[in-house]
Amino acid sequence: MPPDERTLENLLFNLLKSGALNLDEGTKAVLRAPCGVVSDRGLPDGMEPHEPNCRHFDPASPEYGDDEFIITQLPPATAAEASTVCMVSGRMARIIVNTPDIGTAVPRPTPSTYCIKEAPGKGLGMYATRDIRAGELIVAERPLLIVPVSMYARRPYPSTVTKEQGLQVMMADTEREYEVMLEKMAPANRAAYMALANSHRFDGSGPILGVIRTNGFGDECMVDSGLGLSNETGGFSIICNDMSRMNHDCAHNTTRYFDMPSFSMQARAIRDIKIGDEITTNYCHTLEPFATRHEILARYDVKCTCALCTNPSESDPLLAQCDIVHGRAPPNFEKRNRAWFTDFSVPNSTDVKPLLSDLVAHIKTGQEASGGYAFTLFELMKTYAARGDIKNTRAYARKYAVWQLATNGKVITDQQIESAFGMTAVAEVVLRLRGKTKAKMANRTVKASK
Numbered sequence: 001m002p003p004d005e006r007t008l009e010n011l012l013f014n015l016l017k018s019g020a021l022n023l024d025e026g027t028k029a030v031l032r033a034p035c036g037v038v039s040d041r042g043l044p045d046g047m048e049p050h051e052p053n054c055r056h057f058d059p060a061s062p063e064y065g066d067d068e069f070i071i072t073q074l075p076p077a078t079a080a081e082a083s084t085v086c087m088v089s090g091r092m093a094r095i096i097v098n099t100p101d102i103g104t105a106v107p108r109p110t111p112s113t114y115c116i117k118e119a120p121g122k123g124l125g126m127y128a129t130r131d132i133r134a135g136e137l138i139v140a141e142r143p144l145l146i147v148p149v150s151m152y153a154r155r156p157y158p159s160t161v162t163k164e165q166g167l168q169v170m171m172a173d174t175e176r177e178y179e180v181m182l183e184k185m186a187p188a189n190r191a192a193y194m195a196l197a198n199s200h201r202f203d204g205s206g207p208i209l210g211v212i213r214t215n216g217f218g219d220e221c222m223v224d225s226g227l228g229l230s231n232e233t234g235g236f237s238i239i240c241n242d243m244s245r246m247n248h249d250c251a252h253n254t255t256r257y258f259d260m261p262s263f264s265m266q267a268r269a270i271r272d273i274k275i276g277d278e279i280t281t282n283y284c285h286t287l288e289p290f291a292t293r294h295e296i297l298a299r300y301d302v303k304c305t306c307a308l309c310t311n312p313s314e315s316d317p318l319l320a321q322c323d324i325v326h327g328r329a330p331p332n333f334e335k336r337n338r339a340w341f342t343d344f345s346v347p348n349s350t351d352v353k354p355l356l357s358d359l360v361a362h363i364k365t366g367q368e369a370s371g372g373y374a375f376t377l378f379e380l381m382k383t384y385a386a387r388g389d390i391k392n393t394r395a396y397a398r399k400y401a402v403w404q405l406a407t408n409g410k411v412i413t414d415q416q417i418e419s420a421f422g423m424t425a426v427a428e429v430v431l432r433l434r435g436k437t438k439a440k441m442a443n444r445t446v447k448a449s450k
């Protein structure tokens, strides 16, 4: 956990104990649950179980406050699809309900793409039942449950309560609220939910919270920053059925995102997947070095044995080459790739070699889902344009379009690809200029020889 979050935790916890936070007025105290085995479980002496007080609303009702957490079913029910049982702020509920085309049908790939079966050493897993092309939709699912990623203190704590006990109280109170939510689920969904994996059996999490912490996905479009929370603390955990069976791989072959109109979590292939391959996702930032990844994965009870983890001395430097997010890529990464912008000489300033080397590093380490991979494709497209190479300009525009589709479902039109986002025009100008330059040079040579 980063130090600033720890400070925030202590501050909130002290405020909570001093009674300075009046929770009844809607102030939210946010704490994250501990990981691993805790010795001090259950409610401390003198504290009784808390009665759930989260109100349940019909999504069509405007009666709830923006900063109030409510239990509701979203999106408003349609005949075709079951709704998701959600605990969201009133603000978030309104954002969802007012999304244009909310409640559109969840797309289903035909023929279907996967089955769920045993994954040796990992429990169950998802496997491809046919070849799947990069960019293709693999699965789209209405979640079973959506809840805030952070837990909220629902009552003031006596001054004798230690921080660890406080966390246990918060988890117990949260579990009680979730019990109410599960009662709202259709019986088949409740059974599916309770059958999901739980790697948090020994840290004081109740059974429902344990499943959330094992299987919950976050998404950037499901964040309520209106409560003064950051993207991290204001996010939501999205728990699906089949997608919860996707195991982690540091070189994962899918991307995932939440599609608000169909209110579905979706996964697409980020590279071609062969029939019989395991379909995998990521539980941590996969460009991080091996040691950091393993520390994070341990929280999910995952000891990753993927190709990158089995050979970190080879994979770590390659991952660092790709890591523009954490600034581990070479300092001149962006500059060297943009040299052609001010200097059109060929081939020095429009040299594609460094970019192709970055591309190979991404492909070798299976990091096609990363933003650095998309950046490299886009830079290659522009650099080929600056070289007047229309064929390769278009080829990289097409690869970039597939990346966009896979990462957020956004369809890039054929016209955009054909024009390579305006870059084929650049390539044509370069070709014309170069033609003129050649003609001028030829003229000069003729004049000089007279």
Ligand SMILES: C[S@@+](CC[C@H](N)C(=O)[O-])C[C@H]1O[C@@H](n2cnc3c(N)ncnc32)[C@H](O)[C@@H]1O
Pocket: 121, 122, 123, 124, 125, 196, 197, 198, 199, 214, 215, 244, 245, 246, 247, 248, 249, 300, 301, 302, 303, 304, 305
């Ligand atoms: C979200 S579930 C994934 C599906 C799970 N295998 C199941 O049977 O339902 C997460 C759990 O799967 C297991 N898991 C996921 N990825 C793994 C991996 N790469 N290696 C070993 N176990 C893994 C861990 O037990 C983890 O807590």
